[in-house]
Amino acid sequence: MATEAHAEGATGYIIHHLTSLTVGEGFWALNLDTLFFSAVLGGLFVWFFKMAAEKATAGVPGLIQNFVEMLIEFVDTQVKDSFHGKNKLIAPLALTIFCWVFLWNFMDLFPVDILPLIGSMMGIEYLRVVPSTDLNATFAMSISVFCLIIFYSIKVKGPWGFAKELMFQPFGPWLLPFNLLLKLVEEIAKPISLALRLFGNLYAGELIFILIALLPWYIQPVLSFPWAVFHILIITLQAFIFMVLTIVYLSMAHEDH
Amino acid sequence: MSINATLIGQMITFALLVWFTMKYIWPPLFDSLEERKKKIADGLAAAEKGQEQMHLAEKKAKGVLKEAKEQSSEIVNLAQKRANELVEASKDTAKKEGERLLQVAKAQIEQEKQQAKESLRKEVSALALLAAEQVLSAEIDKTKHQDILSKISNQLG
Numbered sequence: 001m002a003t004e005a006h007a008e009g010a011t012g013y014i015i016h017h018l019t020s021l022t023v024g025e026g027f028w029a030l031n032l033d034t035l036f037f038s039a040v041l042g043g044l045f046v047w048f049f050k051m052a053a054e055k056a057t058a059g060v061p062g063l064i065q066n067f068v069e070m071l072i073e074f075v076d077t078q079v080k081d082s083f084h085g086k087n088k089l090i091a092p093l094a095l096t097i098f099c100w101v102f103l104w105n106f107m108d109l110f111p112v113d114i115l116p117l118i119g120s121m122m123g124i125e126y127l128r129v130v131p132s133t134d135l136n137a138t139f140a141m142s143i144s145v146f147c148l149i150i151f152y153s154i155k156v157k158g159p160w161g162f163a164k165e166l167m168f169q170p171f172g173p174w175l176l177p178f179n180l181l182l183k184l185v186e187e188i189a190k191p192i193s194l195a196l197r198l199f200g201n202l203y204a205g206e207l208i209f210i211l212i213a214l215l216p217w218y219i220q221p222v223l224s225f226p227w228a229v230f231h232i233l234i235i236t237l238q239a240f241i242f243m244v245l246t247i248v249y250l251s252m253a254h255e256d257h
Numbered sequence: 258m259s260i261n262a263t264l265i266g267q268m269i270t271f272a273l274l275v276w277f278t279m280k281y282i283w284p285p286l287f288d289s290l291e292e293r294k295k296k297i298a299d300g301l302a303a304a305e306k307g308q309e310q311m312h313l314a315e316k317k318a319k320g321v322l323k324e325a326k327e328q329s330s331e332i333v334n335l336a337q338k339r340a341n342e343l344v345e346a347s348k349d350t351a352k353k354e355g356e357r358l359l360q361v362a363k364a365q366i367e368q369e370k371q372q373a374k375e376s377l378r379k380e381v382s383a384l385a386l387l388a389a390e391q392v393l394s395a396e397i398d399k400t401k402h403q404d405i406l407s408k409i410s411n412q413l414g
Contacts, residue, residue, distance in 0.1 A: 031263040035263060053286050059293075089279060091283060092283040136263035140268040144272065
């Protein structure tokens with residue numbers, strides 16, 4: 001990729017923007033920018049909520065507590081709507097996913113050149129600031145969710161119950177191989193669709209910002225402003241979708257047929 | 258853009274975040290929410306109870322007021338009656354007193370009349386005696402007619 005990035009003109013600009021800051025080679029390479037920004041954003045989320053949690057009172061809430069409680073209630077409503085079992089993990093998990101993904105996506109609203117420019121001043125050549133445009137980030141989250149789905153499926157239904165569900169549904173024991181194939185595809189589609197949906201939306205959004213940035217300066221605001229407004233909707237919606245689907249998948253894992 | 262070890266790093270970060278949220282963020286915030294919900298519910302229940310009690314108290318007050326009114330009108334009636342009685346009684350006594358006074362006055366008048374009569378009679382008899390003396394002094398010897406004179410004097414007295 002490094003040679004491509006030095007290409008001239010529009011292509012070079014786009015490729016430059018979509019290249020991660022990487023150390024290492026092959027599989028063991030690390031995308032430092034993704035790791036750094038998602039950790040910082042995660043820290044921001046945790047710091048903000050921890051601050052609110054420490055000051056939390058049952059009396060009259062302050063401004064921060066109000067805001068945080070709004071999110072908590074929102075997530076709690078979503079969880080209660082689709083999940084009827086008892087699980088202490090799901091609501092905090094949903095909250096974390098929603099806030100973290102939202103913050104990832106929010107990085108998209110920074111003008112595309114600002115952070116890479118600051119980076120280049122500090123000697124950093126490549127910088128991708130939106131973690132959700134990195135497949136590693138979205139897949140890390142969806143694979144974690146997938147592991148939880150498998151874990152709770154086995155925990156709730158028992159190993160044999162889960163195996164039975166994989167083998168005998170939806171068409172009964174006579175079509176066992178077909179059932180198994182169908183179920184496996186269904187299960188594996190869950191993390192893949194979760195990760196790719198988020199990645200695709202944000203990648204496309206970021207790409208359009210980059211393309212707008214290539215246009216003459218007097219056209220840019222006319223296009224980037226409406227796209228950014230529209231994007232506010234998209235980033236929230238994508239975070240919401242990821243959260244709700246996680247809750248739905250986990251509640252499906254808890255349901256015994 | 259390919260999948261690499263970043264995936265593992267991200268998974269670790271994610272797990273840490275979820276763990277931290279589950280342990281330190283969700284419970285206190287959620288508890289404070291629940292507690293406030295309970296507080297509000299309690300407050301509402303208390304308010305309702307208070308209202309009910311107020312209604313009860315209002316009813317009771319009305320009852321007490323009605324009773325008091327009844328009692329007061331009774332008292333007024335009684336007082337009126339008593340006053341009437343008193344008036345009647347005082348009228349009676351006044352009448353009696355007046356009558357008594359009248360009687361006393363009448364008696365006094367009678368007495369004075371008697372006294373006047375007596376004194377008058379005495380004066381008249383004295384005058385008559387004087388006149389008779391004058392008349393008789395010329396003709397009659399006092400000592401000679403002593404019997405007759407004293408008889409007349411007795412008759413007059």
